[in-house]
Amino acid sequence: xxxxxxxxxxxxxxxxxxxxxxxxxxxxxxxxxxxxxxxxxxxxxxxxxxxxxxxxxxxxxxxxxxxxxxxxxxxxxxxxxxxxxxxxxxxxxxxxxxxxxxxxxxxxxxxxxxxxxxxxxxxxxxxxxxxxxxxxxxxxxxxxxxxxxxxxxxxxxxxxxxxxxxxxxxxxxxxxxxxxxxxxxxxxxxxxxxxx
Amino acid sequence: xxxxxxxxxxxxxxxxxxxxxxxxxxxxxxxxxxxxxxxxxxxxxxxxxxxxxxxxxxxxxxxxxxxxxxxxxxxxxxxxxxxxxxxxxxxxxxxxxxxxxxxxxxxxxxxxxxxxxxxxxxxxxxxxxxxxxxxxxxxxxxxxxxxxxxxxxxxxxxxxxxxxxxxxxxxxxxxxxxxxxxxxxxxxxxxxxxxxxxxxxxxxxxxxxxxxxxxxxxxxxxxxxxxxxxxxxxxxxxxxxxxxxxxxxxxxxxxxxxxxxxxxxxxxxxxxxxxxxxxxxxxxxxxxxxxxxxxxxxxxxxxxxxx
Numbered sequence: 001x002x003x004x005x006x007x008x009x010x011x012x013x014x015x016x017x018x019x020x021x022x023x024x025x026x027x028x029x030x031x032x033x034x035x036x037x038x039x040x041x042x043x044x045x046x047x048x049x050x051x052x053x054x055x056x057x058x059x060x061x062x063x064x065x066x067x068x069x070x071x072x073x074x075x076x077x078x079x080x081x082x083x084x085x086x087x088x089x090x091x092x093x094x095x096x097x098x099x100x101x102x103x104x105x106x107x108x109x110x111x112x113x114x115x116x117x118x119x120x121x122x123x124x125x126x127x128x129x130x131x132x133x134x135x136x137x138x139x140x141x142x143x144x145x146x147x148x149x150x151x152x153x154x155x156x157x158x159x160x161x162x163x164x165x166x167x168x169x170x171x172x173x174x175x176x177x178x179x180x181x182x183x184x185x186x187x188x189x190x191x192x193x194x195x196x
Numbered sequence: 197x198x199x200x201x202x203x204x205x206x207x208x209x210x211x212x213x214x215x216x217x218x219x220x221x222x223x224x225x226x227x228x229x230x231x232x233x234x235x236x237x238x239x240x241x242x243x244x245x246x247x248x249x250x251x252x253x254x255x256x257x258x259x260x261x262x263x264x265x266x267x268x269x270x271x272x273x274x275x276x277x278x279x280x281x282x283x284x285x286x287x288x289x290x291x292x293x294x295x296x297x298x299x300x301x302x303x304x305x306x307x308x309x310x311x312x313x314x315x316x317x318x319x320x321x322x323x324x325x326x327x328x329x330x331x332x333x334x335x336x337x338x339x340x341x342x343x344x345x346x347x348x349x350x351x352x353x354x355x356x357x358x359x360x361x362x363x364x365x366x367x368x369x370x371x372x373x374x375x376x377x378x379x380x381x382x383x384x385x386x387x388x389x390x391x392x393x394x395x396x397x398x399x400x401x402x403x404x405x406x407x408x409x410x411x412x413x414x415x416x417x418x419x420x421x422x423x424x425x426x427x428x429x430x431x432x433x434x435x436x437x438x439x440x441x442x443x444x445x446x447x448x449x450x451x452x453x454x455x456x457x458x459x460x461x462x463x464x465x466x467x468x469x470x471x472x473x474x475x476x477x478x479x480x481x482x483x484x485x486x487x488x489x490x491x492x493x494x495x496x497x498x499x500x501x502x503x
Contacts, residue, residue, distance in 0.1 A: 012343060012346075012426060012427055013343050013344075013346055013347045013423070013424050016347065016422070016423045016424060017347050020422075037427075038430065039425070039426075039427040039429075039430040039431075042423070042425070042430065043423030043424070043425055044423060045423070046420075046421060046422060046423035046425070046447070046448075047422050047423035049421075050421045050422040050423070051422075096443060096444075097443060103442075103443065104440060104443075106443075107443035110443075135443075135444060139446075140444070140446035141446075142443075142446065142447045
């Protein structure tokens, strides 16, 4: 089931309200909301993330097409519709920034890396987060939307349970599942492994 | 002689009359932020009066500025707006001496306010000093909750925001006047970060804000997380170029930092040894929302780090 909401020309917060109504009345499916300004795009994306849906945005001639996938069935459907298969690469993400030398630059690089991953074919098999890396999979993570998009495409998102506990973030996990060291070691041997 | 003009983007103009008296002059008006006309009048008046308090002064007289669609809204609506404004001015110990009304498709209301202050006790926004602590006297989130009100969501948060917007900054200003305040501004349309930038830039300093210490209105963070963020917040974000966030600061908190406030609290900069005592005094005076939100970390050109 697919819904399209043309919210162009509507004043704030109409795009969010219209999208929320559509999402509330469906158990699973895809809603595409079209908006004509950056603020509305940011807001509808936030709604999708807060509603635990996968989301991707396409820009065409200054208008934004925001595709939101909801429901457990939607992960399979989104994978089918976008015609991607996950490859064999497993990523071990050991902190919430990328590289050494500057924390601020590291945050920018991690954002860029995860976004680029969402655009790559084939998608990775698994992303595993340990140590401060688990901050990226919590509700407060500014990069949640990219991880949800990856999850929607069939990528396994795993966060180390010991790390979540240690950092007091167990209740804050917002995407994927909790994992343990046995699974992490197993996955690292399963395919091509990259450590960040 | 002119003590404070437009040069430092301050809250009001200040003109020295003699050695003991300076005149404060300010004006502000806007479109309705709530549905109830009386509450709109109260909020608009509190907002206009706030700029006098932000200079450390006392309001004296005020004049009404009214735009009203007389064809489409009844006269009793205008009466309610004016009554709300007049009662708020009376609460400030000042008096309305007149005003001006024009016909307009969209209602707008506010005040032009005249206040008084001793020339040596003016609080500008240009004298914050390295080592100072920053205290905010009202919680953030009125722009986001006004958007939530339009979406008919989060009624508890909206009610709390309305009460906060209608509150005068009189009590906070009078309490702070007993301490050695370095600089002061009030938080309105440019959001916390916009007004902090004005203060930092004018004072030639850099600041740090502790995001976990920010006082927030109930429901405001949840409303921000689900996309009820006004366009003004995004405008403030794209305008400010000297702000950096630590990576762990959630997106919803960043939105709250940029959220345009209506009739927000005072932002006071004062030496570290005074800050704790002022905070306690504010809490004792019934200003429960006051919090220590950051510090002036050194000289600079308006750089702000939000941790």
